[in-house]
Amino acid sequence: MARYRAEGLWQGRSLPVELMAAARAHGERTALITPEVHWTYAELSATAARFAAGLLARTRLRPGDAVMFQMGNVAETVVAYLGCLLAGIRPVCTLPQHGTREIAVLARHIGARGLVLQADFGRGQLPDQARTLLADGAVEEAVVVRGEVFGTAVGYDDLLSAGATADPAALPYHALPPEGVAVFQLSGGTTGLPKIAPRQHEEYAYNGALWARTLGWGEGTVVLYPLPIMHNAGVSLALQPALLSGATLVLAPSADTGTLLDLIERTRPQVLPLVPPALAIRLLEEPRSHRTDLSCLTDFVVGGQKLALEVAERLRDELGIAVRQKFGMAEGMFLLTPPGATEWLRHHTVGAPLSPLDEIRILRPGGDEEVPDGEIGELCVRGPYTIRGYYRAERHNASAFTPDGFYRTGDLARRHRRDGVVAYSIDGRIKDVINRGVEKIHADEVEDLVMRHPDVANVALVAMPDPVLGERACAYLVMEPGRRPLTVATLGAFLLGEGLAKYKLPERVESVESLPLSNVGKVSKKDLRQDIEAKLTAETA
Structure with missing residues (x-):
């Protein structure tokens, strides 16, 4: 400090x-x-x-x-x-x-x-x-x-x-x-x-x-933000940087494509500071996008999950949009494609940290040894806008931060040195989190509530791939003997009754006699993810 x-x-x-x-x-x-x-x-x-x-x-x-x-x-x-x-x-x-x-x-x-x-x-x-x-x-x-x-x-x-x-x-x-x-x-x-x-x-x-200084915001900059403004992303990528820099914030009531295009035509924003890949895909699929003048958009920043190379190339070729990628977290650290970056860096990495005092280590998962450039490890970060501990969580902080204050993000990453730039790619995660678009669904929260259902003996919630949102939640259920399997609708109604947010509801339910176990006796979610991926592949073949 x-x-x-x-x-x-x-x-x-x-x-x-x-x-x-x-x-x-x-x-x-x-x-x-x-x-x-x-x-x-x-x-x-x-x-x-x-x-x-x-x-x-x-x-x-x-x-x-x-x-x-x-x-x-x-x-x-x-x-x-x-x-x-x-x-x-x-x-x-x-x-x-x-x-x-x-x-x-x-x-x-x-x-x-x-x-x-x-x-x-x-x-x-x-x-x-x-x-x-x-x-x-x-x-x-x-x-x-x-x-x-x-x-x-x-x-x-x-x-x-x-x-x-x-x-x-x-x-x-x-x-x-x-x-x-x-x-x-x-x-x-x-x-x-x-x-x-x-x-x-x-x-x-x-x-x-x-953030405002990095993107060159100031008087005359118009920033359009269509995602929930009370997210950390909304506050720290749109609301506060706009107001601190003298820019104009255009607050969209929703991320509906028609609403977004209306506001682009009306306000001519230069910046969309956080576009989830799902929204980028919807823009590509909307015929009106191809008739709308999007030349005002000089900074189209995609974040929330890794952008598919095909989508980046289609945005460039069909809509004339050169993307910048971003990675961030409520805990603080942001990475962003730096100005003047080559197309390889823009399409294959999430960029570099914003501050000269931001520090990143790529550590071997579960350890404190830093891995070589190009090798996958856990992204660990420290810096002037990254928290030094969760609120009232002393026990959790002991494992979530290294002894010298680096936050263990649980994300798997690689460091790349290319074209004179040090940049990072995100290559998965350690934590049991499902990334549904820009929303994060924590499996243990949903599983705890599912276990309150009197007919459920065991449950495991895993991510299943989705071409638009990246991931959706699939619940594997072991039912009590003699009880009828739950459906997406019946399980969803129960969870809503327990007060769970709608976006966290499982969007597929698989009933099984037992859950697979790892060699240390824990539920093997890796096997379940492979199972649902195989089922989805067979269904679309």
Whole structure:
């Protein structure tokens, strides 16, 4: 930490101090565009300050408290996020798709007191979830930032009204310690021990400013972001770097291809900072894409999983798009195709780290020995915007970090030295995680819930390959004697009833008499993955 400050990477100021300084510098320039609003920096920062003052005046929330977020891609989400930072209240970046159980587990682990929600999101299920969370004591305060206010919840307009005369200079953010936790980001499942990445003020501000500087953002840059803005990717690749650099953020309500093309035509963005391969494929398959002028897109950054070479070449040849690849994590470290990289590097690697003080080791899995260039090992990282430990997880941290502070990512990688550049490729993972597009499904979380079903004797959740999303989840079930096999529909209904998010549901179910075991007596998921791959190959032959 001392080194990062001494070399000028960390500035000794809190994240909201940095954001408000940028807002003053860029006052009348456009900060945020959605289908409903077109706000300047002055308008956005003033609204966020009113929200912050209203939170402190109309709720029991106080600086240092944490609040869960269940909001979609609307302007009010940005106001609420910034407002919490200004009030010294720490956002917990959950998603509206998370179920009651997941929110409760996370809230209790972190000690969160509040819930910020969008009542009109999706099918309107969030108010009922909030009532349950309040009744169970998982949270104490609910704030409805959009949609109809219910029960004891406090509404958005009420907060803005209560904070209308507030002086931003009197808000608590001026006194926040720069080394303190600004935001909680999620990494991993929510059973047993949730993995929460505590993002500190200085490092999170540096993360956003560094990303903007690396991509050359500034006044006149238009950034289009179609994925969930409250993901770490949304916050650290779009929201904060845009606002810190004076760029304009265009927030798409969804990643629907038609919506995306409409916004490209209307706003002419230069940057799409995170395009999952599935979205890239949908753009290629949409006839309208081939009639739309996409020449404004100078930075089309693909991430979330390895991009197939065929897709990269089709984007180049059919749509005139030269891709850059990215790899990142809620824990911090980002890798990105460097400017001027050759096509081989752009198509075959995820690039190089952003900061000159980012450090990467490729270690032999399970050990501390570094492997030679070109050999597969575990990606281990340390740097000025990478966490040094999960929140309240001392036992897990002992194995997740090396003694000298390198985070063991669980991803398999190789180091390449080519064309005068050191870059990295990601070649699989050690951890039992299913990458469904940009979403991560942790097998142990789903398996724990499946085992609650009275008819299930054993379960193993594995990844099965998918040409669009990369992977989907397949559940291998051993049923209790005499019980009927479950289907995708019946298992899904049970898991939804247990509060599991819909995107984590198994999309295929295989009933077996027993699960294969390894030579040390553990379930051999390698054999199961090979089995489902063989079945899929036979079905498509």
